[in-house]
Amino acid sequence: MREGAKVQRCEGAKVQRCESAKVRRCEGARVRGTAVCLVLTCVLSSVVLGQVTPQRLVNASTEPQNWLTYSGSYWSQRYSTLDQITPANVRNLKLQWVYQSPVAGNWQTTPLVVDGMMYITQRPNDVVALDPLTGRVFWIYRYTPNPDRIVCCGANNRGVAILGDTLFLGTLDAHVIAIDAKTGREVWKTQVANTTSGYSITHAPLVIKDKVIIGVGGGEYGIRGFIAAYNADTGKEAWRFYTIPGPGEKGHETWEACPPKSETFCDPEAWKHGGGSIWMTGSYDPQLNLTYWGVGNVGPDYAGAQRPGDNLYTASIVALDADNGTIRWHYQFTPHDVYDYDAVQVPVMIDNWGNTGINVVAWANRNGNYYALERATGRFLLGRPFVRVNWMSDFDERGRPNQTPQPPGMPTYPGNQGGTNWYSPSFSPRTGLFYISAWEDYASIYGPTPVEYKEGRNFTGGGPRNNSAVPGAPGFSRAPINTWTEAAGHGAVIALDARTGQQQWKFNMTDVTDSGILTTASNLLFTGGREGFFQALDARTGALLWKTNLGAAINSGPITYRIGNKQYVATVSGLSLFVFALD
Amino acid sequence: MTRVFATAVLSLVAGVIGVQSASAQAANDNRLKPDTTNQLHDAQYPDVDIMYGASLYAARCVTCHGVQGDAIGGVNLRSGKFRNASTDNELARFIRAGSPAAGMPPFALDNAEMAGITAYLRNMNTFDTASVKAGDAARGRAVFEGKGGCAACHRVGRLGSRVAPNLSDIGAQRSPGSLQRSLVDPSSQMMPINRPVRLVKKDGTVVNGRRLNEDTYSVQVIDDKERLHSILKADLREFAISKTSPMPSYKDTLSSSEIADLLGYLLSLKGQ
Numbered sequence: 001m002r003e004g005a006k007v008q009r010c011e012g013a014k015v016q017r018c019e020s021a022k023v024r025r026c027e028g029a030r031v032r033g034t035a036v037c038l039v040l041t042c043v044l045s046s047v048v049l050g051q052v053t054p055q056r057l058v059n060a061s062t063e064p065q066n067w068l069t070y071s072g073s074y075w076s077q078r079y080s081t082l083d084q085i086t087p088a089n090v091r092n093l094k095l096q097w098v099y100q101s102p103v104a105g106n107w108q109t110t111p112l113v114v115d116g117m118m119y120i121t122q123r124p125n126d127v128v129a130l131d132p133l134t135g136r137v138f139w140i141y142r143y144t145p146n147p148d149r150i151v152c153c154g155a156n157n158r159g160v161a162i163l164g165d166t167l168f169l170g171t172l173d174a175h176v177i178a179i180d181a182k183t184g185r186e187v188w189k190t191q192v193a194n195t196t197s198g199y200s201i202t203h204a205p206l207v208i209k210d211k212v213i214i215g216v217g218g219g220e221y222g223i224r225g226f227i228a229a230y231n232a233d234t235g236k237e238a239w240r241f242y243t244i245p246g247p248g249e250k251g252h253e254t255w256e257a258c259p260p261k262s263e264t265f266c267d268p269e270a271w272k273h274g275g276g277s278i279w280m281t282g283s284y285d286p287q288l289n290l291t292y293w294g295v296g297n298v299g300p301d302y303a304g305a306q307r308p309g310d311n312l313y314t315a316s317i318v319a320l321d322a323d324n325g326t327i328r329w330h331y332q333f334t335p336h337d338v339y340d341y342d343a344v345q346v347p348v349m350i351d352n353w354g355n356t357g358i359n360v361v362a363w364a365n366r367n368g369n370y371y372a373l374e375r376a377t378g379r380f381l382l383g384r385p386f387v388r389v390n391w392m393s394d395f396d397e398r399g400r401p402n403q404t405p406q407p408p409g410m411p412t413y414p415g416n417q418g419g420t421n422w423y424s425p426s427f428s429p430r431t432g433l434f435y436i437s438a439w440e441d442y443a444s445i446y447g448p449t450p451v452e453y454k455e456g457r458n459f460t461g462g463g464p465r466n467n468s469a470v471p472g473a474p475g476f477s478r479a480p481i482n483t484w485t486e487a488a489g490h491g492a493v494i495a496l497d498a499r500t501g502q503q504q505w506k507f508n509m510t511d512v513t514d515s516g517i518l519t520t521a522s523n524l525l526f527t528g529g530r531e532g533f534f535q536a537l538d539a540r541t542g543a544l545l546w547k548t549n550l551g552a553a554i555n556s557g558p559i560t561y562r563i564g565n566k567q568y569v570a571t572v573s574g575l576s577l578f579v580f581a582l583d
Numbered sequence: 584m585t586r587v588f589a590t591a592v593l594s595l596v597a598g599v600i601g602v603q604s605a606s607a608q609a610a611n612d613n614r615l616k617p618d619t620t621n622q623l624h625d626a627q628y629p630d631v632d633i634m635y636g637a638s639l640y641a642a643r644c645v646t647c648h649g650v651q652g653d654a655i656g657g658v659n660l661r662s663g664k665f666r667n668a669s670t671d672n673e674l675a676r677f678i679r680a681g682s683p684a685a686g687m688p689p690f691a692l693d694n695a696e697m698a699g700i701t702a703y704l705r706n707m708n709t710f711d712t713a714s715v716k717a718g719d720a721a722r723g724r725a726v727f728e729g730k731g732g733c734a735a736c737h738r739v740g741r742l743g744s745r746v747a748p749n750l751s752d753i754g755a756q757r758s759p760g761s762l763q764r765s766l767v768d769p770s771s772q773m774m775p776i777n778r779p780v781r782l783v784k785k786d787g788t789v790v791n792g793r794r795l796n797e798d799t800y801s802v803q804v805i806d807d808k809e810r811l812h813s814i815l816k817a818d819l820r821e822f823a824i825s826k827t828s829p830m831p832s833y834k835d836t837l838s839s840s841e842i843a844d845l846l847g848y849l850l851s852l853k854g855q
Contacts, residue, residue: 449669462670469775469826470761481796486824487775509799531798547800 052114052162054209058286065562067113070159070204071424072559074284075349078426080560083522084567085582090524090536090546093580096568097135099128101575106555108156110204110424110516111570111577112167113561117181118570120577121157125171127179132570133563135579139184146173149195150456151202152220158281158556159204161212163232168212170201176214176230188235192216197455198223204281208291208322211238215278215293219314219342222273222299222459227282227318229325239325243276243295243313250327256309265450270307273453275299276314280422283347283361284322285375291322292361292375294343302448303461304338311336315343317361319378329378331399333365338405338448339391340416340464341367348427348434349375354499362498364425364436366418367391369401370501384501386494387419387440411443411467415489417512424516424557426525427498431539434498435525437513442489443467480552482511482531491529493517495542505542507535516557518569526569528554534571534578550578628702629760633710635850636703639696647687652707661708671701695850698758718840723848726841731833733845739852745809746793747830748777752854762849766842769830779829780804782814783821790814794824 052068060066060073064081072078085093101107101122109121111132118132125143130136151172160167160179166187167179173195178187192214193199198221205214211229219225225243230236245251255274258266277296284291298307298314315334318327334341345363353360353372360381363371368389372382380399390413392401406412423437449462469487477483491513495504515528525539530553536546552574560569570579640648652660667682668674675697681689692700703710727733734743737750753762757772765772780802782790792806802822803813816822833842 447670451669463672470772481776482798483774483776485775485778485794485797510797511799529799533799 051164054163054207057163057207064560065113066115067111067559067561069112069161069206070110070281071283071346071557074286075351076281076283076346076424077348077350077429077519078424078517078557078559079428079430079519079521081521082560082562082567083520084562084565085520085524085560085569086522087524087538087545089582092582093536093546093548093569094583095548096579096581098579099130099135099137099577103575105155105575106553107572107575107577108154108158108202108556109572110159110556111559112160112162113559114162114181116563118561119160119162119167119181121159121169122575123157124155125157125169127160127167127169127184129181129184132561132568132579135577141169141179141184141186143169143171143177145171146195149173149200150198150218150221151200152198152218154202156202157204158202161205161207161281163207163210163212166232168205168207168214168232170203170205170214172200172202174199174201174216176201176205176212176235178212178232178235190230190235190237192228192230192237193223193226197221198459203279206281206284206291207232208284211322213282213291213322215243215282217277217279217296219275219277219296219299220301220458220460221456222275222453223277224272224274225276225278225296227278227293227320227325229322241318241320241325241327243278243318244271244274245312246271251312251330254310254312255307258308262305264305265303265452266308267306267453270311273299273459274307274311274314275301275459277342277344279342279344280346283349285349285359288376289322290319290328290375292317292319292347292349294345294347294363296342296344297340298337299453299459300451300461301340301459302338302446302464303450304336304448306450306461307336309336315341315367317343317347317363317373317378319375331371331373331378331380333363333369333371333401334367335400335403337367339367339412339444339446340460341365341391341418344422345420346424348425350427350429350434350498353381354432354497356499362427362434364420364434364438364496366414366421368414368419370434370436370496371399372498372501382499382501385419386436386496386501386503387438387442388413389419406446408447409445411445412464413443414439415442415444415467416446416464417442417444421514423514426517426519426557428519428523428525428539430521430523431495431519432498433495433504433539435517435519435527435539436494436496437515437517437527437529438492438494439489439512440492440508441486442512480532484511486510493525493527493537493542495539507537507542507544513554515554518558518560520560526558526560526571528558528571528573530554532573534558534573550574550576552576628706629758629763631759631763631846632698632702633706634699634703635695635759636699636701637710639692639700640703640707643690644700652704660704663705663708665704671705674701674704693755693853695754695756695758695762698760718843718845718847720844720847720851722841723844723846723851726837726845727848730841731837731845736830745805746807748774748793750849750852752852754850754852755854757849759846759850763842763846765830766837766845767832767834769828769832770826773826773828773830779825779827781821781823781825782812782819784814784818785820787820 060068103123105123111120127141129138165181169177174193177189198218199216213229215227228240229238255271282293298311315337316332318330348362359375360372368387370386383395426435444464446464451461491509493507511530513529518526523539525537550573556572558571568581681687736747792804796803
């Protein structure tokens, strides 16, 4: 443990002061021993060692040896400037190490790599600190969530955030916990909501300045969603933004009054349990001081008749002032959603979009459309389907979709898991392409059922069924035996021109994919899928360059980092973390 | 407990084939017609599902709920409305979980049984059990192994071929309606994974078989000689997947009572 601490200090010093030649000496020292490293530390560092400052988070993309936030940087592009691994040599990738979790169940975590340390989460709410060079473990923080927790859609955690030398974790029982990054000891713990009412946290927090920003999930249980900021030192709540506006607040009017003589059940207080979960980590524009978050589906998911109106801010992006949580603008992708088309995506920020001089948020939504919105104002610049879409026909000039509900019993495209879902996309400034993990030719048949809210009870209001070739047949499942087959859709990586939304290439998979995507400056694209293959494609053409079978579904986004002069690529498959590099 | 009901499967006294044809037609067109899953309409439930459910009800539920479904105060099953469930899925969930507070135990029903009991509960008010008679699983087995020639392709337990899907637990997997449609219109009920494939390798080798699994880079099949193959797509010259089942329809080759008996036998196959 002591040696581990020394290594951390060494790496910390490197980041603060010694890019270039000195770094090599420092990191080389690490392999042979730590004495030299410590000396360097003393000589080089005039700042607090091992500290991840707010400024470092702003400039995270200039530290490609690290992976400092869930999506790699505040821009959330999952793009790295590391280029040692190239299309020419990627076929020589070799497995370096594997960390296998003893806790059953597929992971969705994205590791952080910080100054020679790696931090991952494993089920249900453990945090593991390991050596990114060898996979050896420094410490494990174990947290047992309240057994009475109610969690929709998988008891997962997608990762931690860091500030200073403190890690931040959201838990399945709706707590935010600060953990000492060197010891794995709890620093503070704050309950943010009541887990037995269906509130939970599954995504990695976003640290901005001195605040830890996090949102709650639970839309399938009739929560009233929110995004909140907590003081990183104390855990005290600094601000809270409800994704469902209350009476008197702007947007509340979109929860319209029930008709006087409604033939079907209508809920006059629908907003109180209107959903609006936060499932994924947001992004941050330091210049505008705005933080962007995708808001989940409305509750109940499918029974739209009982909640008349657009139901803001569900299925929307919201832009909030990072200091006080005030909403600056919003755009609703799917007004009055009845398809479970959450905006459950990471907002990807693109500067000087297509050389227009406009900074945008680019967004491939669950509803099957790719969007570009002006970052400062939310102005609708582009909306275009990237998979088959029949729930809408086109957009009006302000970007509102003209909806075309399908007759009862007819399939709606995309289906309720979406044209894409929570899988992190990637944008490569080098190719100008936006990369999406998509489900193609996939539809659902919706059948809404009125539902009354009961605390902690399922609040979806019916359920869609698959548009399968044999309605009612049992046992449809995906990997390891894919019984859905071509009859119920398939997965793909789709590359769009980020400026126009036009498809440039497509890489088809037989099974669907829940994997995120990583791109690098050497025009490589890494991704996985339900089949368990980890693949490298040419980011310019989609050509398959390398693949390996890791044996279980890949349900999170790969990352890359550098130790010494070697570039590593890490991906989760099943309940293990696999790390590759060139020998 | 599943064996208890194996021989209690019911079928219509007359006109089985006619009813089956209509059901099969409905199944074929299902994707083009309005979905009635949530409309609680009588017509959505195949008669054989309701009949199967009636037999289950008589064996498992009647002691507490009574013949009329109203033996427990405040509960009237014949109304077709349920306090704790609106959709069939919710009804199934409730039955599986039971209601300990109300003294109802959980019922671990399989897929076929759950399809049957929900269909019967939805139609209890109108369904007349006197109009039906039991299919005979023992006679059905004789048809399976004899006149029907089913064992030439399908396997039950340790008997029969492995070329077509194994049916040892098919009576726990498929609803009665689905099994019945399989007999008269096999392609309509064929799971896509089971589709017959024709593979021609670059060296000219031909493999005809049933698909077992497939991914982006390879396909796994069992061929018509019961051999297992795992073949890389990169090695193939031709890869054809058919949506037509190689199984014949028994619509014209078996009598209505033979089909009813065969259905009874299939529903008795609950695995080990």
